[in-house]
Ligand SMILES: Nc1ncnc2c1ncn2[C@@H]1O[C@H](COP(=O)(O)OP(=O)(O)O)[C@@H](O)[C@H]1O
C-alpha cells in the first residue's frame with residue numbers, strides 16, 4: 001500500500017467519480033438553506049409571542065439547538081427519531097440531513113431576521129399605525145422591506161458557513177462528494193487524492209462566494225448609509241408595468 | 246352647539262409610577278384649530294399620541310366622532326378595544342411627526358399612495374391622482390420619483406403632510422413638526438399648514454413652540470402644565486392677557 005506520494009492517475013480516475021456527488025452536495029446545500037430561511041422565520045415569530053412563559057420556552061429551545069453540535073442533531077434525527085414512540089418515524093438520509101442541519105441553522109437565521117426587524121426605526125411602526133395599516137400590510141409593505149435587505153450579507157455568510165457543514169451529512173450516508181471520496185478511498189486504499197479533490201471543490205465553491213458576499217456587504221452598507229431604495233418594487237413602477245401590458 | 250369631533254373625558258396617563266397627565270378634559274369641535282403649548286415634558290406629545298392610538302390612556306375615555314376610542318362594547322359592557330375597533334375609529338385621525346417618519350424605501354409618490362391603496366382600498370389610478378394633487382399642493386409636484394433621502398427636512402415634512410392629508414382625516418395632529426428643521430426651513434412648512442388650515446373643514450391639533458404661528462392659526466390655545474390644561478382660550482387671551490404666572494414665565498422665554 002502506497003500512501004505517501006501523489007499519483008495523478010488516481011487523481012484523474014477519482015475526479016469524475018467524486019464529481020458525481022457534487023449535485024447531491026449542492027442540492028442538499030440549497031434545500032437545507034431554503035429550509036433554514038423559512039424555518040428561521042418561524043423562530044422569529046415564536047420568539048416574539050406575547051405570552052411571556054411561552055416566549056422564554058421558545059427562546060430556550062432555540063438556544064438549546066444552537067449550542068448542541070449539528071452532528072449530534074443529525075444523528076438524533078436519523079437514528080433516534082424513528083425509535084421515538086408514537087410520533088417518531090424514519091426518513092431518508094437526504095431528508096434527515098435537510099431537517100437536522102436546516103433546523104440547526106434556522107436558529108441562527110431567526111436571530112438575523114430578529115436583528116433586522118429590531119433595527120427598523122420605531123417611527124416607522126408609528127407611521128404605519130397612524131396611517132391605519134393592517135397588521136399584514138404593516139409587515140409586508142413597511143417593516144420587512146426595510147428589515148431584510150440589510151441582513152442579506154449576514155444571510156450570505158450563514159450560507160457559506162452552512163455549506164462547510166454539509167459534509168456532516170456523509171456520516172448518515174448521504175452520497176455527497178465527501179461520502180464518494182471516502183468510498184473511493186476505502187475501495188482503493190488511497191485517500192490522499194480523493195480527499196484533496198474534496199478540499200479543492202469546497203475551496204473553489206466557497207471562496208468566490210465569500211468574495212461575492214463581501215462585495216454585496218459593501219454595496220449594502222453604502223446603500224444604507226445613504227438610505228436609498230432597497231430594491232423592493234415601487235407602487236408606481238408596478239403601475240407603469242401594468243399600463244404597458 | 247355643534248357636537249365635538251373629539252372629547253377627552255378625565256383622561257389620565259402614567260408612565261411607570263409617574264402620572265404625566267392628571268385629568269385631561271377637552272372638547273374639540275369639527276374644523277376647530279387648537280394649539281397646544283407648554284414646557285417640555287408637560288405631556289403635549291402624550292396627549293396627541295393617545296388620540297393617534299400610539300399610547301394607551303391609564304384611565305378615562307377619548308371619544309372620536311361619537312365612538313369610544315380605547316373601549317368597545319361587548320355584551321353590554323365596556324371592554325378594552327381590540328385592534329379591529331381601533332382601526333375603525335383611528336381612520337378619522339391623521340398625524341404628522343416631529344421626525345417625519347417617511348418610508349425610506351418608497352418614492353415620495355409611493356409614500357403618499359400606499360395608505361390610500363392598501364388601507365382605504367382606493368383604486369390605484371385614483372390614489373395616484375389624489376397623491377399627485379396633494380403633493381402639488383405642498384409644492385412637491387416635481388419630486389414624485391425622488392426618495393426621502395434626497396429631500397431637505399422641510400421637503401420631507403411637507404411630504405409627510407401630504408401623506409397624512411391624502412387619507413382625508415377628520416382630525417389632524419401635528420407634533421412640533423418644525424422643531425427638527427433648520428431655522429431657514431421652518432417657514433415653508435408653516436406656510437403649508439396655514440394653507441391647510443384655511444381650507445377649513447378638518448379639525449387640527451398643533452403642538453408647537455411657534456407662538457406667532459399659534460396666534461395666527463388657532464381658534465383656541467391650550468397651556469399644558471403639571472399634567473393638566475392650566476389655561477385655555479382664544480389666542481389673544483392666553484398669549485397676551487393671562488394672569489397665570491407659570492404661563493407668563495413660560496411665554497417670557499419666547500420673547501426676546
Ligand atoms: N414612552 C415613555 N416612557 C416613559 N416616559 C415617557 C414616555 N413618553 C413620555 N414620557 C414622559 O412623559 C412626560 C411627558 O412627555 P411628552 O408628552 O413627550 O412631553 P412634551 O411633548 O410636552 O415635551 C415626560 O416626562 C416624558 O419623559
Ligand SMILES: [Mg+2]
Pocket residue numbers: 289290291421
Ligand atoms: Mg413633545
